[in-house]
Amino acid sequence: MTASIQLHQTPQLQYLLRLGDTCLILGQRLGEWCGHGPILEEDIALTNMALDLIGQARALLTRAGQTEGRAFDEDQLAFLRDERDYRNPTLVELPRGDFAFTVLRNLMVATLLKLLWQKLADSSDAELAAIAGKAVKEARYHQQHAADWVLRLGDGTDESTRRCRTALATLWRYVPELFEADAVDEAAAATGLGPRWADVQADWNAEVGAVLAEAGLTPPALGSYRSTGKRGVHTEHMGYILAEMQHLQRSYPGGVW
Amino acid sequence: MTDPNTRTEWPLWEVFVRSRAGLDHKHCGSLHAADAAMAIQLARDVYTRRLEGSSVWVVPSAAITASDPGDKGMFFDPAEDKVYRHPTFYKLPPEVDHM
Numbered sequence: 001m002t003a004s005i006q007l008h009q010t011p012q013l014q015y016l017l018r019l020g021d022t023c024l025i026l027g028q029r030l031g032e033w034c035g036h037g038p039i040l041e042e043d044i045a046l047t048n049m050a051l052d053l054i055g056q057a058r059a060l061l062t063r064a065g066q067t068e069g070r071a072f073d074e075d076q077l078a079f080l081r082d083e084r085d086y087r088n089p090t091l092v093e094l095p096r097g098d099f100a101f102t103v104l105r106n107l108m109v110a111t112l113l114k115l116l117w118q119k120l121a122d123s124s125d126a127e128l129a130a131i132a133g134k135a136v137k138e139a140r141y142h143q144q145h146a147a148d149w150v151l152r153l154g155d156g157t158d159e160s161t162r163r164c165r166t167a168l169a170t171l172w173r174y175v176p177e178l179f180e181a182d183a184v185d186e187a188a189a190a191t192g193l194g195p196r197w198a199d200v201q202a203d204w205n206a207e208v209g210a211v212l213a214e215a216g217l218t219p220p221a222l223g224s225y226r227s228t229g230k231r232g233v234h235t236e237h238m239g240y241i242l243a244e245m246q247h248l249q250r251s252y253p254g255g256v257w
Numbered sequence: 258m259t260d261p262n263t264r265t266e267w268p269l270w271e272v273f274v275r276s277r278a279g280l281d282h283k284h285c286g287s288l289h290a291a292d293a294a295m296a297i298q299l300a301r302d303v304y305t306r307r308l309e310g311s312s313v314w315v316v317p318s319a320a321i322t323a324s325d326p327g328d329k330g331m332f333f334d335p336a337e338d339k340v341y342r343h344p345t346f347y348k349l350p351p352e353v354d355h356m
Contacts, residue, residue, distance in 0.1 A: 039267075041288050045302035145298060152291070 002253040004082045005072055011187035013068050014087055015194060016128070017077075018184070018230055019116070020060030021088035024078055026109055027053030028245055029096045038099055045145060049106070052138040059131045066127075079249035083238055090227035091174040093238045100163035103149035105171055110142035111207050112178060115200035124192030147211045154215025164217055172219045177227040179204075184230075269318040270296040272303075274310040282314050290315075 007013060030050035037043025058074050065072040092109060096102055117139055120132035153160040178197055185196035212219060227235070248255060267289040273282035285304050290296035296315040305313065324332060336342070 039289060041290070041299040041303050044306075045299060048302050048306060141301075148294070148298060152295075 002080060002250050004085075005076055005080045007068060007072075007081070007085055009085070010068075011184045012191070012193060013064055014184045015188045016060055016064040016067065017085075017087040018089070018197075019120075019194075020057050020064055020077070021086045022092055022109065022113070023053040023060060024057035025086070025088045025241065026092040026105075027051070027057055028241060029092065029094075030102070030106075032096050033102065046102070049138075049142050049145070052135075052142065056131070056135045056138070059135075060128075063125070063127050063131065075249065079246045083234055083242055084232040086229075086234065086238065086242070087232055088229050089174065089177050090229035090235055091171065091178065093229060093234060093241060094171075094174070095237055097167060097170075098163055099149075100153050100160065101167040101170065103146045103153065104164065104167045106142060106146035107150050107211060108171065108175065108178075108208060110139050110146055111204055112197070112200065114139035114143050115203050115207075116195065116197065119195040119200065122192075123194050125194075128194065143207075150211055150217070151215045154212070154217045161216070164215070168212070168217055169220050173222065173225050174227045176222060177230060180226070180230070182230075267291050270300075270315045271318050271321060272296075272300045273314040273316070274300075274304055275312040275314075276309055277311055282312065285309075287318060293317075 027050045030046050030053065033043060033046040033050070035043065037046055057078065061074040061077040065074065065077050091105065094105070097105075114136060117132040117136035121129055121136065123129040123132065150164065154164045155161070179201040181196060181198050185198065188194045189196050189199070229235075229238075268291075269287050270290055270293075271287050272285055274285045275282045288296065288299050288303055290299050293315060297313055300313045300315055301310075304310065
């Protein structure tokens with residue numbers, strides 16, 4: 001077994017890891033649909049999007065490795081960190097669920113990423129700005145694809161509406177974490193690295209809210225629960241997905257295709 | 258079987274992709290989709306993944322009227338020995354040859 005890498009978790013690194021890990025983990029979750037899509041065409045669409053996200057994760061983790069200072073590469077960052085060093089919001093690590101759950105989560109995450117990419121195009125980090133310029137087109141498509149399905153299913157048959165409501169009830173409690181302010185975001189805003197995630201909350205609410213309203217779906221009231229993935233404290237699901245992702249690199253260090 | 262709630266197969270659509278502005282849309286395959294909007298979206302994912310497209314058309318397969326394979330002989334074979342229909346017997350000036 002290969003030992004884990006240890007990181008100096010500076011605010012700048014954490015900011016990049018939050019973005020990179022969001023793409024990495026959701027990409028892995030969407031990849032789980034490969035061979036299981038409801039129809040062949042949708043199977044291809046979901047795995048296309050998984051690969052878009054993995055591509056974004058590669059670029060972001062490469063950049064994170066450069067800024068960390070010890071020349072860790074994308075593979076080391078993707079596959080050799082301990083669970084606590086992954087900084088994705090909890091939302092993306094939840095098991096893939098049924099198709100309603102998947103497209104509803106995709107809508108939430110794609111909307112978030114699209115809005116962040118739009119602002120990151122002006123990042124003081126030229127490399128990050130370039131990544132954002134490319135990724136925003138992909139995110140825009142992911143958002144449209146997901147919104148289209150949420151409309152069809154939310155406003156579809158009794159069965160599809162029921163599944164959408166169940167999915168929304170599960171997912172909605174992980175939304176507040178996305179926009180929680182903290183020192184990492186403040187540092188990014190102060191240095192011009194990128195926006196506070198809270199800066200896109202109003203647009204996110206408007207865009208996601210419009211789709212849900214048109215689909216006839218009402219978000220549940222929020223309780224006091226707050227997920228903590230962005231701080232490295234994950235749910236029990238994270239260990240399983242990491243075990244699957246890390247097995248090869250840990251068993252065959254440096255293994256390539 | 259025409260009730261959409263009991264039908265298990267979505268209708269079939271023919272997909273036409275234009276690779277570059279100025280070129281024709283070319284038929285490249287077919288797919289199943291519930292409606293035209295979904296067909297366009299799925300066509301994007303299935304047929305333009307490798308930078309093949311700049312524009313996509315979809316047409317319900319049911320809207321295409323095809324010639325009867327049984328008429329193949331009557332329709333197409335008579336053209337076989339009419340080479341004079343090809344404009345290959347004219348001598349072109351060298352400047353415009355290989356048109």
